[in-house]
Amino acid sequence: MAARIVTRNPEQDPSLSSKPQPDRSTELQHLAEAACHRSYAPYSRFHVGAAILLESGDVVTGCNVENASYRLTTCAEQNAIAAAVAKYGPAIRIRAVAVANLAKAPCQPCGACRQTIAEFADRDAVISFPGDDGLTVRRTLSELLPAAFELKEL
Numbered sequence: 001m002a003a004r005i006v007t008r009n010p011e012q013d014p015s016l017s018s019k020p021q022p023d024r025s026t027e028l029q030h031l032a033e034a035a036c037h038r039s040y041a042p043y044s045r046f047h048v049g050a051a052i053l054l055e056s057g058d059v060v061t062g063c064n065v066e067n068a069s070y071r072l073t074t075c076a077e078q079n080a081i082a083a084a085v086a087k088y089g090p091a092i093r094i095r096a097v098a099v100a101n102l103a104k105a106p107c108q109p110c111g112a113c114r115q116t117i118a119e120f121a122d123r124d125a126v127i128s129f130p131g132d133d134g135l136t137v138r139r140t141l142s143e144l145l146p147a148a149f150e151l152k153e154l
């Protein structure tokens with residue numbers, strides 16, 4: 001079982017930024033924060049950004065796109081994954097995901113996004129997001145979604 005990891009915010013503790021980060025979480029967090037500014041959120045005003053690191057080393061960002069018919073809203077994580085598939089094709093594999101929001105509010109990926117990430121990621125993919133205390137929280141996909149839906153052939 002993967003270890004639960006909670007990191008301190010590198011911006012609050014610069015010594016952390018020099019540590020090796022195979023999931024490039026600090027870079028991804030900054031890109032996710034930048035993506036927030038491109039979001040379309042006139043209804044909730046909750047601007048969310050996501051950055052995904054692919055196994056290839058490429059990074060793709062996304063943001064939430066709301067709709068007057070609320071249920072048609074697209075989450076930032078799903079937007080980023082759709083953009084990655086559109087750019088690199090259906091064989092993409094996700095190594096890490098970062099989520100941010102302009103409100104700097106606690107913000108974990110929703111259930112639908114966890115399932116969407118699971119479609120393209122191994123169980124040990126790292127997902128980072130703002131936690132309750134303003135610090136960045138890192139979890140593996142298996143911690144956030146221990147029982148992902150899988151379609152088995154009959």
Ligand SMILES: [Zn+2]
Binds near residue numbers: 075076
């Ligand atoms: Zn979502």
